[in-house]
Structures are given as structure tokens and as C-alpha cells.
Amino acid sequence: MIKTFQQLHETLSQQGKRHRIAAVCVKDPATREALQQAEREGLAEAVYVDAEDPAEAAARAVSMIRNGEADILMKGLIGTDQLLRAVLNKETGILPKGRVLTHFAVAELERYHKLLFVTDVAVIPYPTHEQRIEQVRYAAQLCRNMGISEPRIALLHCAEHGGKQFPFVDGYAEIKQRAEAGEFGPCLVDGPMDLKCAMVPEALQAKGMQSSLEGDADVLVVPDIEAGNILYKAMTFLIDAKTAGILCGTAAPVILPSRGDSAEVKFNSILLALASL
Numbered sequence: 001m002i003k004t005f006q007q008l009h010e011t012l013s014q015q016g017k018r019h020r021i022a023a024v025c026v027k028d029p030a031t032r033e034a035l036q037q038a039e040r041e042g043l044a045e046a047v048y049v050d051a052e053d054p055a056e057a058a059a060r061a062v063s064m065i066r067n068g069e070a071d072i073l074m075k076g077l078i079g080t081d082q083l084l085r086a087v088l089n090k091e092t093g094i095l096p097k098g099r100v101l102t103h104f105a106v107a108e109l110e111r112y113h114k115l116l117f118v119t120d121v122a123v124i125p126y127p128t129h130e131q132r133i134e135q136v137r138y139a140a141q142l143c144r145n146m147g148i149s150e151p152r153i154a155l156l157h158c159a160e161h162g163g164k165q166f167p168f169v170d171g172y173a174e175i176k177q178r179a180e181a182g183e184f185g186p187c188l189v190d191g192p193m194d195l196k197c198a199m200v201p202e203a204l205q206a207k208g209m210q211s212s213l214e215g216d217a218d219v220l221v222v223p224d225i226e227a228g229n230i231l232y233k234a235m236t237f238l239i240d241a242k243t244a245g246i247l248c249g250t251a252a253p254v255i256l257p258s259r260g261d262s263a264e265v266k267f268n269s270i271l272l273a274l275a276s277l
Contacts, residue, residue, distance in 0.1 A: 001114070001147045001148050001149075003114040005108055005115075005244065005268050005271060008146070008271050008275060011147075011275075012043055012271060012274050017043075017274075019044050019072060019274055020044065020045045020047060020070040020071050020072070021038070021045070021071070021073075021270065021273075022047050022049055022061040022062075022064045022070035022073050023046050023061075024050075024054070024058050024073070024078050025058075025075075026046075026048050027050075028076060029263070030262055031074070031076045031077070031257075033263040033266075034263045034266035035270070038267065043271075043274060044274065047064065047069075047070055049061040054079070055082050055085065057078065058082055058086035059086045061073055062087060062089070062093060062094055063092065065251060065252045066092070066094060072253050073250075073253070073254045073255070074254075074255040075254075075255060075257060077259060080256060083254075083256070087101070087247075087250060094250045094251040099249045099250070100124075100138075100249045101124075101250065102134065102135050102138060102249055103119060103120045103122040103246070103247055103248075103256070104245065104272075105119070105122070105243060105245045106272055107232075107236075107243050108241060108243070109239065110239065110240075110241075111239075114218065115146070115218075116217075116218070116219075117139060117142065117143060118219070118232060119135045119221055119222065120222070120225060121222070121225065121229045121231070121245075122225070122229065122245065124225060125224065125225045126225070132168070132175065133178065135221055136179070136184055136187075136189060137183075138249060139151065139219045139221065140184040141185070142248065143218050145275050145276055148218055149186060150186045150188060151186075151188070151219060152188045152216055152218045153188065153189045153213075153217070154191055154193055154198035154199075154213055154219065155176075155190065155193070155221050156191065156195060156220050156222050157169055157172075157191065157193065159192065160192055160197070160207070161192065162192060168223060169192050175189060175191075176189050176190065176191070188212045190212050193209075193211065193213075195231075197209060198213060198220060199215060199217055201214055201215030202215070242264070242268060243265055243268065244272040245265075246269060246273050246276060248276070253273035255269045257269055
């Protein structure tokens with residue numbers, strides 16, 4: 001089980017695989033530094049894709065993924081909307097029919113004993129029931145790729161019950177049933193629960209609750225992008241968490257960092273994308 005980015009780094013280095021990254025509009029120092037580190041350490045080969053029109057560069061990079069010329073797509077100094085238009089193009093994009101595009105953030109926290117996965121903090125504003133099912137499916141697979149044999153997935157809410165104001169919580173019971181039936185592979189899914197009950201065993205005990213997750217979640221499935229984005233930015237700014245992020249659901253991993261992210265965040269995101277292959 002990989003518990004830190006350093007451990008992930010070492011594991012990938014030992015595998016000796018070298019994947020190809022189609023990097024779009026690499027004009028900022030942080031993206032270039034992250035890619036150069038990946039190349040220097042033999043983890044990846046970077047292909048820099050640029051053009052006068054960023055939209056054209058995005059289309060060319062996506063075409064490389066479709067044609068098997070690259071394994072990972074990475075955003076550089078280009079607008080997210082421009083890159084996603086190429087990714088989501090129904091004729092030439094890389095989102096297979098029936099799949100859901102969603103974002104996963106991963107954080108290494110000083111006060112938590114392992115990596116924490118969070119979805120979705122960047123793409124889906126208010127997930128439908130069907131989208132949430134796919135988020136759980138992708139989460140379980142991504143965690144298993146990281147050596148977590150039975151991922152613990154928490155369906156978050158502000159309380160342990162729903163109500164008319166929170167209709168999405170009604171779908172949690174079905175998601176748990178699907179997990180118990182083995183639809184998502186080996187994993188434990190529980191909710192609704194608040195964040196402390198998902199991550200702190202003592203919080204469960206204080207509320208007199210029992211959960212298959214035992215206050216030891218690997219994954220937090222947040223209710224909506226507002227909760228997820230605030231949580232993610234609080235982790236990065238208030239407690240200086242180490243982070244990474246990728247898009248899942250596409251035919252190949254997509255690294256979609258913020259243009260203001262550091263080289264370390266972008267390198268960690270490359271590591272996460274490599275682990276997801």
C-alpha cells in the first residue's frame with residue numbers, strides 16, 4: 001500500500017517503465033520543471049505540443065493519445081476549457097461513450113497516516129446519481145492501482161441522514177448495495193457520514209456509530225464541487241498538504257493542474273497519472 005508521494009515515486013522508479021506524455025503549451029517554468037524531472041529519472045518521455053492557436057495544440061495532443069503516440073495528456077499554459085473541448089469532442093476526443101469525466105485529487109496530510117483521495121473538486125458541479133456511481137467505480141480502481149487492496153470509500157454529507165433538502169443522499173443506499181454485491185471490486189463503501197466520522201475512529205465512537213470504514217477512509221466522495229473545491233484548497237493553503245490531481249474516465253489519464261500549481265504538485269500529478277495506467 002502506497003502511503004506517501006515519496007513511496008509512489010520510489011515504486012514507479014523501480015518498475016523501470018517509461019511512458020509518453022503529450023504536454024500541451026508548456027510555456028510555464030513549473031510544468032517544464034516537472035516534465036524534465038520525470039524525463040531525467042526515466043519515468044516518462046515528454047512530447048511538447050504547441051501551436052499559435054492553443055486549441056490547435058490541444059487537438060493535436062488529443063490526436064496523439066487516440067493514435068497511440070502518447071499515454072498521458074498534460075495541460076500546460078492553456079485554458080482548461082480549451083483543453084477539455086478537445087478531450088470531450090464527440091468525434092475526435094478521448095472520452096469513450098458511456099464514460100463519465102471526473103476529477104480526483106490526492107493529498108498527503110501531516111495528520112493522516114496515508115494518502116487521501118477526494119472526488120470531485122474540479123469538474124462535475126453537482127454529480128447525478130449515475131455520475132456518483134462512476135466516481136465510486138473509478139475511485140476503487142485508482143486506489144487498487146496504488147496498492148490498496150480493499151479501498152475504503154466514504155460518501156460524505158454534513159450529517160448521517162438526508163432529508164428533502166439533500167435528495168442526492170437517497171442514492172447512497174443503492175451505491176452501498178452495489179458495492180456489497182461486488183460491482184466495484186473489493187472495496188468498502190459507507191455513508192452518509194461527515195468528514196470526521198470518515199477519518200477519525202473516535203468521532204464514530206462519540207456518536208455511537210458503527211461503520212465498515214472504521215474511521216479510516218481512503219476516499220472522500222464529496223457532495224458537490226463547492227464542498228470539494230473548498231476542502232481541497234483548505235488542505236493546500238491552510239495545512240500545506242502535498243497534492244496531485246488527474247482526470248479519470250478518459251481513454252488515457254489527463255493531468256489538469258491549475259496554472260498556479262508548483263512544480264512539485266505537477267510532478268506528483270505525473271506520478272499519479274503513471275500509477276493509474
